[in-house]
Amino acid sequence: MSLSALPHLRRLEAEAIFIMREVVASFDNPVMLYSIGKDSSVMLHLAMKAFYPARPPFALLHVDTTWKFREMIAFRDQTVRRLGLDLRVHTNPEGRAAGINPFDHGSSNYTQVMKTEALKQALDAGGYDAAFGGARRDEEKSRAKERIFSFRSANHGWDPKNQRPELWSLYNTRIKPGESIRVFPLSNWTELDIWQYILAENIPIVPLYFSAERPVVQRNGQWIMADDARMRLLPGEVPQPRRVRFRTLGCYPLTAAVESDAETLEDIVREMFLATTSERQGRLIDHDESGSMEKKKREGYF
Amino acid sequence: MTELFNPSRPVLAEQPAAALFGELEDKGILRFLTCGSVDDGKSTLIGRLLYDTKRLFEDQLATLEKDSRRFGTVGDDIDLALLVDGLEAEREQGITIDVAYRFFATEKRKFIVADTPGHEQYTRNMATGASTADLAVLLIDARKGILTQTRRHATIAALLGIRHVVLAINKIDLVGYDEETYARIVAQFDADADHYGFATRVAIPLSARFGDNVTAPSPSMAWYRGPTLLQHLETLELAPAAERPFRFPVQWVNRPDLTFRGYAGTIASGAVRPGDDVVVARTGQPARVERIVTHDGDLAVAGADLAVTLTLDREIDVSRGDVLVPADARPEVSDQVAAHLIWMAEAPMLPGRPYLMKIGTRVVGAAVTELKHLVEVETFKPLAAKTLGLNDIGFANLSLAEPIAFDPYEANRATGAFILIDRFTNQTVAAGMIRFGLRRATNIHRQALDIDKQARAGAKGQRPGILWFTGLSGAGKSTIANLVEKRLHLMGRHTYLLDGDNVRHGLNRDLGFTDADRVENIRRVAETAKLFVDAGLIVLVSFISPFRSERQMARDLVEAGEFIEIFVDTPLAVAEERDVKGLYKKAREGQIKNFTGIDSPYEAPVTPDIHLDTTAHDSEALADQIVDYLTGNGYLPG
Numbered sequence: 001m002s003l004s005a006l007p008h009l010r011r012l013e014a015e016a017i018f019i020m021r022e023v024v025a026s027f028d029n030p031v032m033l034y035s036i037g038k039d040s041s042v043m044l045h046l047a048m049k050a051f052y053p054a055r056p057p058f059a060l061l062h063v064d065t066t067w068k069f070r071e072m073i074a075f076r077d078q079t080v081r082r083l084g085l086d087l088r089v090h091t092n093p094e095g096r097a098a099g100i101n102p103f104d105h106g107s108s109n110y111t112q113v114m115k116t117e118a119l120k121q122a123l124d125a126g127g128y129d130a131a132f133g134g135a136r137r138d139e140e141k142s143r144a145k146e147r148i149f150s151f152r153s154a155n156h157g158w159d160p161k162n163q164r165p166e167l168w169s170l171y172n173t174r175i176k177p178g179e180s181i182r183v184f185p186l187s188n189w190t191e192l193d194i195w196q197y198i199l200a201e202n203i204p205i206v207p208l209y210f211s212a213e214r215p216v217v218q219r220n221g222q223w224i225m226a227d228d229a230r231m232r233l234l235p236g237e238v239p240q241p242r243r244v245r246f247r248t249l250g251c252y253p254l255t256a257a258v259e260s261d262a263e264t265l266e267d268i269v270r271e272m273f274l275a276t277t278s279e280r281q282g283r284l285i286d287h288d289e290s291g292s293m294e295k296k297k298r299e300g301y302f
Numbered sequence: 303m304t305e306l307f308n309p310s311r312p313v314l315a316e317q318p319a320a321a322l323f324g325e326l327e328d329k330g331i332l333r334f335l336t337c338g339s340v341d342d343g344k345s346t347l348i349g350r351l352l353y354d355t356k357r358l359f360e361d362q363l364a365t366l367e368k369d370s371r372r373f374g375t376v377g378d379d380i381d382l383a384l385l386v387d388g389l390e391a392e393r394e395q396g397i398t399i400d401v402a403y404r405f406f407a408t409e410k411r412k413f414i415v416a417d418t419p420g421h422e423q424y425t426r427n428m429a430t431g432a433s434t435a436d437l438a439v440l441l442i443d444a445r446k447g448i449l450t451q452t453r454r455h456a457t458i459a460a461l462l463g464i465r466h467v468v469l470a471i472n473k474i475d476l477v478g479y480d481e482e483t484y485a486r487i488v489a490q491f492d493a494d495a496d497h498y499g500f501a502t503r504v505a506i507p508l509s510a511r512f513g514d515n516v517t518a519p520s521p522s523m524a525w526y527r528g529p530t531l532l533q534h535l536e537t538l539e540l541a542p543a544a545e546r547p548f549r550f551p552v553q554w555v556n557r558p559d560l561t562f563r564g565y566a567g568t569i570a571s572g573a574v575r576p577g578d579d580v581v582v583a584r585t586g587q588p589a590r591v592e593r594i595v596t597h598d599g600d601l602a603v604a605g606a607d608l609a610v611t612l613t614l615d616r617e618i619d620v621s622r623g624d625v626l627v628p629a630d631a632r633p634e635v636s637d638q639v640a641a642h643l644i645w646m647a648e649a650p651m652l653p654g655r656p657y658l659m660k661i662g663t664r665v666v667g668a669a670v671t672e673l674k675h676l677v678e679v680e681t682f683k684p685l686a687a688k689t690l691g692l693n694d695i696g697f698a699n700l701s702l703a704e705p706i707a708f709d710p711y712e713a714n715r716a717t718g719a720f721i722l723i724d725r726f727t728n729q730t731v732a733a734g735m736i737r738f739g740l741r742r743a744t745n746i747h748r749q750a751l752d753i754d755k756q757a758r759a760g761a762k763g764q765r766p767g768i769l770w771f772t773g774l775s776g777a778g779k780s781t782i783a784n785l786v787e788k789r790l791h792l793m794g795r796h797t798y799l800l801d802g803d804n805v806r807h808g809l810n811r812d813l814g815f816t817d818a819d820r821v822e823n824i825r826r827v828a829e830t831a832k833l834f835v836d837a838g839l840i841v842l843v844s845f846i847s848p849f850r851s852e853r854q855m856a857r858d859l860v861e862a863g864e865f866i867e868i869f870v871d872t873p874l875a876v877a878e879e880r881d882v883k884g885l886y887k888k889a890r891e892g893q894i895k896n897f898t899g900i901d902s903p904y905e906a907p908v909t910p911d912i913h914l915d916t917t918a919h920d921s922e923a924l925a926d927q928i929v930d931y932l933t934g935n936g937y938l939p940g
């Protein structure tokens with residue numbers, strides 16, 4: 001189905017492109033956070049459109065925790081090659097040296113060191129004054145509160161009680177040296193919009209989103225995939241093959257699969273209409289307590 | 303505990319391909335906000351809508367129950383407001399601080415809803431949510447009726463151009479589902495309806511907490527026959543956007559290599575086709591649209607809201623901030639505008655302070671030259687004010703560092719809305735809606751009228767302008783003006799003299815001497831003088847014109863250099879001593895009210911173009927001084 005027959009997706013697309021162009025026209029050194037998931041795939045696709053026939057005039061940044069699914073890394077490298085883009089990968093060197101991992105150090109410690117700290121290091125090192133992220137307001141209730149152009153202090157903090165007014169599509173892009181703006185072009189998209197757009201535009205995504213037989217163990221009622229030999233199995237746990245897929249992708253020990261037979265994009269969209277849980281359900285780090293996302297964001301997490 | 307609906311989600315059978323996109327029955331998206339005073343139930347209402355339309359997932363419900371036990375404001379019940387009050391501080395304080403955007407859909411329509419805070423301190427966040435909305439759900443606590451904050455939100459919604467309002471008379475359960483209470487509040491709102499000017503107003507008695515008339519009719523209010531809130535939201539017809547001329551604010555110049563130069567932007571209104579004649583609004587430079595480039599291929603036509611890249615048939619000077627428009631339907635271009643401002647910063651607005659204005663994709667320096675009045679939300683009376691504080695709404699003249707292209711906000715939101723940014727803190731300090739332009743910039747000739755001001759003045763061999771004489775009654779304005787006109791006449795110049803007393807016998811015979819009438823008096827004279835300038839004349843205006851702001855207004859009406867302020871400086875004591883017409887005596891005796899210098903102020907010019915000291919020189923010498931000035935400054939060529 002062509003986009004011209006889908007006014008809602010067309011409007012969302014145009015809004016995202018407008019936002020991206022505002023950033024490129026107003027900032028010296030923007031970067032796009034590329035997390036390899038479905039939202040990043042859509043964001044990248046929109047960037048290819050926004051600046052056509054030019055290439056997107058910024059680099060992609062991937063914060064690699066070293067615990068991503070192997071298929072994600074393969075997809076990342078292939079995508080960058082296919083589109084001829086400039087990818088920068090950063091891993092927190094201290095975290096790597098200390099062997100910080102989700103098993104021994106707890107998910108919140110691990111996230112702090114390998115994601116939040118790593119991201120801040122990479123942003124500081126690159127001197128980026130604006131960073132695109134693929135977050136959506138429908139993901140989580142503190143995200144629903146965030147501006148499209150979201151101001152960050154010199155130490156990357158978010159002050160949710162004191163956000164700049166953001167009227168119409170007149171974005172305030174003014175910052176002082178050291179400060180930055182996180183920009184969310186997909187703010188007004190829902191998970192369903194994302195899938196419908198991927199379907200309409202036939203956007204490549206990591207195969208993990210499609211159902212296949214994969215080796216999983218059940219923990220606390222969640223399916224966790226043993227993606228490589230580093231998976232720490234508990235006594236009695238034996239990975240079994242199951243037809244599963246992922247609604248959201250991240251570090252494999254912290255990302256739960258859902259049982260599904262959806263093998264095509266059409267299947268996935270159909271499944272979306274029937275879903276009874278949110279995609280966050282599959283993100284183990286988001287469960288901790290209400291407000292944990294806001295807290296992480298105040299500390300500089302995306 | 304009241305029975306909450308079981309939010310199991312509808313099971314859909316096999317979807318036909320088009321249904322995968324859910325656009326089959328799409329009535330178009332509706333963007334709305336909830337607003338109203340603090341605690342009136344806005345967040346609860348959104349929570350209720352999400353809950354009853356089954357937009358919540360099981361895990362979200364589980365979290366809601368957990369949160370309700372911890373932060374809930376309603377005892378053991380589920381606190382639906384916690385679905386949208388997503389910030390820690392909001393949950394702890396039980397209030398909304400910033401706007402939350404939520405998305406939901408029914409079979410009829412998609413919705414984007416902004417839940418905004420009622421607390422006065424966070425009015426700017428309400429304005430943020432309102433700026434993109436089509437409809438406002440204005441909540442009113444049935445026990446409290448309409449409060450100042452309710453009026454403030456209604457006023458802001460109206461100023462921002464929202465056409466549709468729902469009066470949600472909430473917490474009706476707490477007044478025993480009483481029809482009379484409902485009717486009284488509706489009548490109270492309707493008494494002010496003309497001030498707001500909403501196109502539709504639907505009043506619904508409801509209980510956000512218990513769900514009455516939200517998605518299902520209430521069994522407790524048989525007297526209410528109207529639609530439920532959801533029915534109304536689903537069926538409201540939004541008038542299709544009026545046919546508006548093409549506006550294309552250039553966002554970014556796309557130059558990947560030497561062979562391609564495109565102008566990237568989003569079409570703000572109208573449509574464009576290859577071959578269309580366009581001009582750069584600011585400079586009037588013409589070009590023809592060659593291609594409409596997109597990643598999906600070139601387009602034969604592109605309409606509003608589409609993000610495209612245009613190429614032109616020739617090299618002209620176009621950069622970010624320029625607006626491409628049809629040659630035959632251009633926006634206004636001016637460096638002086640009158641606009642409504644919603645002030646959003648703790649630091650007050652200071653007239654004259656340089657701010658940055660962002661309008662479309664353009665950023666220019668801007669200062670408020672004059673605050674016309676403050677909009678008072680209780681009585682709607684325009685109040686005189688010198689400054690705007692946090693959450694104040696004002697109407698002001700702004701002067702810009704360079705001319706901008708714009709349309710009045712009513713005609714086009716995209717080209718008539720702006721924000722002001724503080725140059726030093728970088729805060730967004732105000733939202734603005736341009737109502738009209740004040741004066742065309744000197745270097746712009748939008749319309750090549752065959753006979754224009756220059757042509758008319760040229761035929762007379764002179765440069766037109768206004769000699770504006772201001773000073774106390776009896777200062778000598780008319781005498782000197784008369785002498786100057788005689789001299790100019792002898793020099794073969796074409797002149798006209800507007801004298802205060804004479805004009806008050808004709809054009810302004812209906813005006814008295816209150817401040818408001820004085821302002822109107824000057825406005826009419828200034829407009830008349832402007833016409834004479836357009837006719838190519840040198841106009842002499844001899845009026846007390848006691849207020850600086852009105853003299854500034856007169857100056858703003860014409861081009862730079864066309865307004866010459868002449869201060870006929872006679873101290874009050876001297877004028878009173880002379881008292882040629884015996885008026886001071888009468889004023890002192892109380893026979894004349896509002897007499898300038900006695901019981902009405904005279905604001906002397908701070909930097910007049912010509913300063914005449916009547917105590918040091920006689921009228922002839924002062925007239926010479928003026929003619930010398932005109933000659934010296936090139937007003938009397940040849």
Ligand SMILES: Nc1nc2c(ncn2[C@@H]2O[C@H](COP(=O)(O)OP(=O)(O)OP(=O)(O)O)[C@@H](O)[C@H]2O)c(=O)[nH]1
Pocket residue numbers: 338339340341342343344345346347375376381383396397398399418419420421472473474475476508509510511512
């Ligand atoms: N009895 C009754 N209580 C209600 C109703 N609607 C809301 N409330 C209660 O009123 C209180 C305030 O509700 P909120 O939804 O937080 O009000 P709000 O308008 O969002 O408040 P702010 O956003 O802070 O301005 C809560 O305790 C609600 O449970 C109603 O229809 N009936």
Ligand SMILES: [Mg+2]
Pocket residue numbers: 344345346383387397398417418419420
């Ligand atoms: Mg609220």
